[in-house]
Amino acid sequence: MSEEITLGNSLPEIRNVMQRLEELAEKWHLDNRILFDISLSLDELLTNIISYGYQDDTAHQIRIGIELKADQIIIVLQDDGREFNPLSAKSPDFRTGLNEKPIGGLGIHLVRKMMDGVDYRREAGLNILTLTKNLD
Amino acid sequence: MEIKQQQKKNVEILSLVGRLDANTAGILEKKLIPLFDSYSRDVVIDFSELDYISSAGLRILLLAAKTARNKEGSIVLCSMQDFIREIFEIAGFMPVFKITNTLEEALQELEK
Helix, strand or coil, X not given: CEEEEEEECCCCHHHHHHHHHHHHHXXXXXXXXXXXXXXXXXXXXXXXXXXXXXXXXXXXEEEEEEEECCCEEEEEEEECCCCCCHHHCCCCCHHHCHHHCCCCCHHHHHHHHHCCEEEEEEEXXXXXXXXXXXXX | CXXXXXXXXXXXXXXXXXXXXXXXXXXXXXHHHHHHXXXXXXXXXXXXXXXXXXXXXXXXXXXXXHHHHHCCCEEEEECXXXXXXXHHHHHCCCCCCEEEXXXXXXXXXXXX
């Protein structure tokens, strides 16, 4: 089973994506934990793309493909923003004390912890990020 | 997200209701950070009715922790649902914040 969600590059549209995910979770009988991990990961990635991905003022489309397999959910996120590999972002290190805490990279760090696989490629002017979440 | 605000003794209690994300983080920032304009303010943030948090919300809390420290204030978080506490753990925030199970414990913590 698979679904596609499309959104424009404005932050309030992320809420619509979250609602679509809730509907999908119900339809596919996903448990709340899986829904939460997927919602938060997509929220973080979409927020980054919309906030930093575009250098013009024109409207852009972001596409999310979600596929339910027997033991995995595979999500493919495509945007035509500037080239950005989220896997190159450094994870924040909070052990060094409050003053030194870098703020950037936190969202990506959460995504990497919550997903079982994150894979990036740049193809035909698109950032293509594939997320894998194991169902257990 | 909605923020309910009340005072008990000299403690400012903010209760977060709904979703704390990139769309709503600004609401919390405007309410929370100015509380530390005056010195040694005690603030409790009640998470019991918070359903969701993303890194945009975590950033504001981190900013609040820094601001509180600079102004000799205190901040205690309480009543988190398990999955929100887990995000704090994954984010590496546990050493940064004092987190209690209940509002009562949070208020006791500030009396110490």
